[in-house]
Amino acid sequence: MSIQSVNxxxxxxxKSFKPINPETVSRKIEQTHQAWLGWKNTSFAERxxxxxxxxxxxxxxxxxxxHLMALEMGKPLKQGISEIEKCALVCDYYAxxxxxxxxxxxxxxxxxxxxxxxxxxxxxxxxxxxxxxxWQVFRFLAPALMAGNxxxxxxxxxxxxxxxxxxxxxxxxxxxxxxxxxxxxxxEGVNQVIEHPLVKAVTLTGSTQxxxxxxxxxxxxLKKTVLELGGSDPYIILEDADLEQAATIxxxxxxxxxxxxxxxxKRFIVVKAVEKQFTALFKEKLSANTVGDPLDTxxxxxxxxxxxxxxxxxxxxxxxxxxxxxxxxxGEIPKLKSKHAFYPPTxxxxxxxxxxxxxxxxxxxxxxxxxxxxxxxAIAIANDTSFGLGAAVFTSDKQRxxxxxxxxxxxxxFVNSLVKSDPRLPFGGINQSGYGRELGxxxxxxxxxxxxxxxx
Numbered sequence: 001m002s003i004q005s006v007n008x009x010x011x012x013x014x015k016s017f018k019p020i021n022p023e024t025v026s027r028k029i030e031q032t033h034q035a036w037l038g039w040k041n042t043s044f045a046e047r048x049x050x051x052x053x054x055x056x057x058x059x060x061x062x063x064x065x066x067h068l069m070a071l072e073m074g075k076p077l078k079q080g081i082s083e084i085e086k087c088a089l090v091c092d093y094y095a096x097x098x099x100x101x102x103x104x105x106x107x108x109x110x111x112x113x114x115x116x117x118x119x120x121x122x123x124x125x126x127x128x129x130x131x132x133x134x135w136q137v138f139r140f141l142a143p144a145l146m147a148g149n150x151x152x153x154x155x156x157x158x159x160x161x162x163x164x165x166x167x168x169x170x171x172x173x174x175x176x177x178x179x180x181x182x183x184x185x186x187x188e189g190v191n192q193v194i195e196h197p198l199v200k201a202v203t204l205t206g207s208t209q210x211x212x213x214x215x216x217x218x219x220x221x222l223k224k225t226v227l228e229l230g231g232s233d234p235y236i237i238l239e240d241a242d243l244e245q246a247a248t249i250x251x252x253x254x255x256x257x258x259x260x261x262x263x264x265x266k267r268f269i270v271v272k273a274v275e276k277q278f279t280a281l282f283k284e285k286l287s288a289n290t291v292g293d294p295l296d297t298x299x300x301x302x303x304x305x306x307x308x309x310x311x312x313x314x315x316x317x318x319x320x321x322x323x324x325x326x327x328x329x330x331g332e333i334p335k336l337k338s339k340h341a342f343y344p345p346t347x348x349x350x351x352x353x354x355x356x357x358x359x360x361x362x363x364x365x366x367x368x369x370x371x372x373x374x375x376x377x378a379i380a381i382a383n384d385t386s387f388g389l390g391a392a393v394f395t396s397d398k399q400r401x402x403x404x405x406x407x408x409x410x411x412x413x414f415v416n417s418l419v420k421s422d423p424r425l426p427f428g429g430i431n432q433s434g435y436g437r438e439l440g441x442x443x444x445x446x447x448x449x450x451x452x453x454x455x456x
Contacts, residue, residue, distance in 0.1 A: 001019070001186065002016040002017060002018060002019070003016070003017045003018075003019055003157050003160050003184055003186065004016050004017075004157075004158070004160075005017075005071075005072050005158065005159070005160055005161050006072075006158065006306070007071055007072070008073065008074040008302075008303040008304060008305055008306060008307070008340065008341035009074065009293055009294070009302075009303055009338075009340060009341075009342075010338040010339060010340060011307065011338060011339030011340065011341075014071060014072065014161070015160070015161060017160050017184055018184075019184055019185050019186055019189070020183065020184050020185060022189070022192055025183055025185060025189065025192060025193060025196075026196065028152060028178075028181045028183060029123060029152060029193065029196050029198050029199060030198060031177075031178040031181065032123050032150045032151070032152055032178050032179065032180070032181050032198075033122065033123050033150070033198040034178065035150050035176055035177065035178040035179045036120070036122055036123055036148075036149070036150040036179070038176065039145075039148060039150055039176060039179050040119075040120050040122075040148040040149075042148070044098055044099035044102075044146070045099075047095075047098070047145060047146050047148075048095035048096070048098070048099070048146070049095075050145075050173055050174060050175050051091045051092070051094060051095035051142060051145065051146060051173075052091070052092060052095050053173040053174055054088075054091050054169060054170065054173035054175075055088040055089075055091040055092045055095070056088075056173075057169050057172045057173050058084050058085075058087050058088040058091065058169065059084075059085070059088050061084070061169070062081050062084040062085060062088075063081065065080065065084050065134060065162075065165060066078075066079075066080025066081045066083070066084060067080070067295070068161055068162060068165060069083070069133060069134070069162060070294040070295050070302070071295075072133070072158070072159050072161050072162055073130050073131070073133060073158065073159055073162075073305040074258065074294050074302040074303040074304065074305055074341065075257060075258075075294055075302060076258075076294045076297075076299060076300060076301070076302050077294060077295060077297055078297060079256070079257060080294075083132060083134055083135050084134060086135055086423075087134050087135055087138035087139075089423055090138055090139050090142045090423040090439070091138065091142050093142070093423040093424065094142045094143050094146040094423075094444065095142075095146065097441075098143065098146035098147065098444060101441045101444050101445070102118040102147060102444065102445075102448065104116065104117050104118075104453075109454070111454045111455055111456055112455050112456055113453075113454075113455040114452070114453065114454045114455065115452075115453050116450060116451065116452060116453075117450075117451045117452075117453055118147070118445065118448040118449070118450060118451070119148070119448060119449040119451055120147050120148030120149045120447070120448060120449075121149055121200040121201055121224075121447050121448065121449060122149065122150070122198065122199075122200040123149070123150050123151065123152060123198050123199050123200060124140075124144055124149050124150070124151045124152075124199070124200065124201045124202070124203060124447050125151070125152055125153075125154065125190075125193050125194060125199050125201070125202045125203070126140050126141070126144075126151055126152070126153045126154070126202075126203050126204075127154045127190060127202065127203070127204040127205070127206065127210070127214060128140075128153060128154070128155050128156065128204075128205055128206075129156050129205050129206045130155075130156035130158050130159045130162075130305050131257055131260045131261060131262075131305065132257065132261070133155065133156070133159040133162035133163070134162060134165075134166065135421075136205050137153060137155070137166055138166075139421065139423070139427075139438050139439055139443075140203050140438060141166075141180060143438075143439075143443050143444035143447075144447055145175075145179065145180065146444065147444050147447060147448050149447050149448075150178075150179045150180060151179075151180045151181075152180070152181050152182075152183050152193065152199070153166070153180065153181070153182050153183065154183050154185055154189070154190055154193065155182065157186055157187070158305060158306055160184060163182045163184070164182060164184075166180075166182065167180070167181065167182045187210075190214065190217075191217050194214070194217050194218050194221065194223065195217075195221065199223070200223065200224075201218075201223055201224040201225065201226075201447050202214060202218045202223060202224070202225045202226075203225070203226040203227075203228075203436075203438075203446075203447075204225065204226075204227050204228070204229075205227075205228040205229075205262075206229065207229065207230055208229045208230045208387075208432045208433075208434075210229075211227040211229040211434055214227070215227060224446075224447070225436070226428075226434075226435070226436030226437070226438065226446050226447075227434035227435055227436060228262065228427070228428055228429065228433075228434050228436075228438060229262070229389075229429065229432065229433050229434040230262055230361045230363075230387060230389070230432065230433060231262045231263055231264075231266070231361060231387045231388075231389030231390060231429060231433050232266045232267055232359075232360070232361045232362075232385050232387045233263060233264065233265050233266050233267070233387075233389060233390040233391055233392070233410070233419060234265075234266075234267045234268075234269050234381070234382035234383075234385070234391050234392075234408070235250055235253070235265045235267070235268050235269065235391070235392045235393070235394070236269045236270075236372075236375075236378045236379070236382055236391075236392070236393040236394065236404065237250075237268065237269070237270045237271065237274065237278050237394045238271055238274075238375060238378070238393065238394060238395040238400075239271050239273040239274050240395050240396045240397060240400075241274070241278075241394035241395050241396060241416075242394070242396060242416075243274060243277055243278050243281055244281060245394075245416070246278065246281075246394040246416075247278060247281035247282045247284070247285045248285055249394075249416075249417065249418050250265055250268055250282060250285070250367070250394075250418075251282060251285035251286050251288075251289070251367075252418060253265035253392075253418035253419065254266070254268075254286070254345075254365065254366075254367045255286070255289055255300065255301055255345060255365050256418075258301050258302050258303065258304060258343075258364065258365055259301075259304075259345075259362075259363065259364040259365035259366065260304060260305060260309075260363055260364060262361075262389055262433075263389055263390045263412070263419045263420065263421070265367070265392065265418065265419070266361065266362055266366075266367070266368060267351075267358070267368050267370055267381075267382075267385075268282070268367055268368065268369045268370065269370045269371075269372050269378045269381050269382055270369060270370070270371060270372065270378075271371075271372050271373070271374060271375065271377075271378055272371055272372065272373055272374075275369070275371050279328070279347075279349060279369055282347065282367070282369070283328055283329055283347055286329055286330075286345040286347055286367065287329060287345070289301050289345055291334075291342055291344055291345070292342075301344075301345060301365055302342075303340055303341040303342045303343075304341040304342070304343055304364055305341065306341055307339065307340070307341045309341065309363065309364070310333070310341040310342070310343050310364065313343060313362060313363060313364040313366065314333055314343065316356035316357065316360060316362055316366075317331055317346060317348070317356075317357070317362075317366055319355070319356050320348055320351065320355040320356050320357035320358075320368075321348070323352070323354065323355045324350060324352060324355070325348045325349065325350050325351050325352070325355055325357055325368075326348065326349050326350045327346065327347070327348055328347040328348070328349055329344075329345060329346055329347040330343075330344035330345050330346030330347065330365075330366075331344075331346045331348075332344070343364050343365060343366075344365065345365045345367075346365060346366040346367065347366075347367050347369065348366065348367065348368050348369065349369045350369075350371075351368040351369060351370045352370075353384070358370065359385075359386075361387065375404070379404060379407050379408065382408055382409075383407075383408065383409045385409075385431075386431055386432040387429070387431060387432050387433045388409050388410045388411060388429050388430035388431040388432070388433045389410060389411055389412070389419075389428075389429035389433040389434075390410055390411065390412045390413070390414070390419035390429075391405070391408040391409075391410040391412070391413045391414075391419070392413065392414040392415070392416075392417065392418065392419055393405060393408070393413070393414075393415055393416075394415075394416055395415070395416070398415060398416070401415035401416065402415060409430065409431070410429065410430065410433075411426075411427070411428045411429040411430055411433065411437075412425075412427065421438075421439060422439065423439050423440070424439070424440055425439060425440050426438070426439055426440040426441075426442040426443060427439045427440075427443070
């Protein structure tokens with residue numbers, strides 16, 4: 001079965017690729033291991049120079065790469081350009097900081113000399129999703145390469161052209177051959193890669209179900225995993241919040257990448273005293289967005305990445321409405337002449353436990369408003385989830401917001417701001433949202449051997 005690149009705007013096949021066979025997969029892994037034997041001995045200065053080259057290539061090609069994302073998975077052009085700029089930023093960040101992050105750490109013991117050393121593991125498998133087809137890869141790739149590891153990438157099957165573009169970028173930046181290779185395979189081929197003795201660890205960004213499957217198989221072989229999975233991020237809006245500002249930020253967070261982000265706001269928990277006022281403002285902000293062809297910069301919301309994803313989302317919306325939720329905006333598939341994956345910004349209110357809009361991750365431009373009696377109730381509702389990726393709280397009292405942030409069960413908690421990843425800060429979740437961290441000093445230490453050296 002071929003790997004197809006399909007335009008979600010019109011359903012047209014852009015390009016088809018033949019998956020590589022198991023023998024080629026093994027050969028590529030062996031090539032990457034051979035590259036690692038040399039790469040692990042390069043200096044931080046050598047790695048940093050190449051990483052800066054890669055940042056320069058990304059800047060140079062950002063318009064072209066954003067155009068590719070718009071065609072292949074429907075990302076609006078401006079957001080695509082921002083994504084590539086962020087990839088360049090993470091390359092520069094680790095080029096500047098990796099050496100300090102991985103410097104030997106002396107520890108005073110009864111030995112004559114003892115210290116902790118951070119050594120690369122080898123070849124790491126990255127299994128990555130389609131929603132941020134460059135950023136998700138580069139936020140792993142930059143720290144992994146700077147730590148002295150090499151990698152192989154199994155990208156989402158609907159973004160093969162983005163995957164191949166990443167390989168071209170690495171080559172253009174003049175990295176040694178085979179330090180990071182693309183495996184054009186379907187999901188059924190992942191276990192073979194995990195089982196290869198030269199693959200030492202796995203990182204996956206994707207659904208909770210995919211994470212469980214990969215983690216289970218890797219664990220049976222005692223291979224480390226880092227998992228960044230789904231989320232149903234709660235945003236708490238308190239009675240003393242700047243409601244205009246909160247509504248603006250909440251709409252932006254819910255609609256970024258057409259709502260297809262693990263850390264997009266999904267559940268909006270509003271205290272009863274300001275529920276009507278906030279909901280009216282929120283509806284206004286959501287309505288101000290224009291849905292259409294992502295290549296037209298007038299449009300702020302593109303299609304979902306695939307028609308099946310759009311259909312699954314619509315089913316969740318319909319089930320929630322049937323269970324008693326009220327649709328204040330959107331909720332209908334646009335009737336267009338061509339096949340498409342568009343879905344409008346949608347606002348559901350009166351959302352209760354047991355509804356998909358309350359309990360599940362809605363991966364698209366659908367906002368769920370949940371009423372809370374007070375602050376204590378809002379915190380309880382926010383924590384009433386199997387996920388734990390991000391959370392936010394809006395209040396005019398920053399100290400109050402910080403205290404609430406301490407009580408929210410999530411990997412990241414933001415006050416008066418939308419949840420976002422930053423190269424300087426660790427990123428990841430708890431519970432069904434995964435484990436391990438990417439980015440910052442903790443991200444680069446996920447795939448190293450933390451070795452004790454003791455000299456009597």
